[in-house]
Amino acid sequence: MSSPILSVRGLTRTYDTASGGLTVLKGVDLDVMPGEIVGLIGPSGSGKSSLLHAAGLLERPTEGTVAIDGEMVGDLDERARTRLRLSRIGFVYQFHHLLAEFDARDNVALPMRIAGMGQVQARKQAEETLTALGLGERLTHQPAQLSGGEKQRVAIARALANRPRLLLADEPTGNLDPTTSQSVFESLRDLAKTTGVAALIATHNMELAGHMDRVFALKDGHLEERAAQSQTY
Numbered sequence: 001m002s003s004p005i006l007s008v009r010g011l012t013r014t015y016d017t018a019s020g021g022l023t024v025l026k027g028v029d030l031d032v033m034p035g036e037i038v039g040l041i042g043p044s045g046s047g048k049s050s051l052l053h054a055a056g057l058l059e060r061p062t063e064g065t066v067a068i069d070g071e072m073v074g075d076l077d078e079r080a081r082t083r084l085r086l087s088r089i090g091f092v093y094q095f096h097h098l099l100a101e102f103d104a105r106d107n108v109a110l111p112m113r114i115a116g117m118g119q120v121q122a123r124k125q126a127e128e129t130l131t132a133l134g135l136g137e138r139l140t141h142q143p144a145q146l147s148g149g150e151k152q153r154v155a156i157a158r159a160l161a162n163r164p165r166l167l168l169a170d171e172p173t174g175n176l177d178p179t180t181s182q183s184v185f186e187s188l189r190d191l192a193k194t195t196g197v198a199a200l201i202a203t204h205n206m207e208l209a210g211h212m213d214r215v216f217a218l219k220d221g222h223l224e225e226r227a228a229q230s231q232t233y
C-alpha cells in the first residue's frame, strides 16, 4: 500500500477582511495518492484556490497540517518551503504565463535552470516531457506560434518536466473549448499515470471532473466526496 503524496488534515483558512474574519476552509482533510487525479469542484468563492495555495506551500493555513510526500511542512522555514515547492510541486494555472520571447523548449527548461540544472539536462527533460504531451514537433515554436491548447500543454510540460511528486492545477483548461480541453486533460492524465505524479485539479468543468479518479466538492468550508459522474456541486 503506497503512501499519499499530499496529505492535508484539519486545514482551516481564515482571511482578515474589513468586516472581520472570513473562514473559507473549516477543517479540510484530504489525501491524494501517487498517480491519482483528484478533482476539486465548488462554486466561485468556495475556497478551491485557497486549498490549492495551502497545499502548494504558497500560503500558510490558519490551522491544520500539510504533508508533501510524507514530509510535514508546518515547521519548515520559508527557504525550506521554497526548496520543497521547487523540487516536488508543479503548478498549472488557467492562463499559461509562458514567456513570449522563449520557445516551447526553453519555457519548459527555464524553471529547471533556475533550480540549478545545467542547460543540456534541462533541455533534454523539457524535450522528453513536451514529446510525451504530443509537442515533439513544436519544440522551437514561440508561444505566438502555438494554438491555445498547445500553449496549455507547454504550461503542463513546464509544471511536470522537473518530475515533481504533486501537480496542482487551478482551472487548467478554463480558457479552452470543450474538445481541446478534453484532449489536454487526457494528455495530462496519461502523463500522471506513467510518472506516478499525484494531481489535484480545481475545475468548474463537470464533464472533465467526471473523468477524474475522485471528485470532491467544497461546500461551506468542508469537502464532500461526489460520485465522479455527478453534474452538480
Ligand SMILES: Nc1ncnc2c1ncn2[C@@H]1O[C@H](COP(=O)(O)OP(=O)(O)OP(=O)(O)O)[C@@H](O)[C@H]1O
Pocket (backbone or CB within 6 Å): 015, 016, 017, 022, 024, 042, 043, 044, 045, 046, 047, 048, 049, 050, 051
Ligand atoms: N487574500 C484574501 N483576503 C480576503 N479574502 C480572500 C482572500 N483570498 C480569497 N479570499 C476570499 O475567500 C473566498 C474563497 O476564495 P478562493 O479564491 O479560494 O475561491 P475559489 O473557489 O477558488 O473561487 P473561483 O472559482 O472563483 O476561483 C472568496 O470569498 C474570496 O473573496
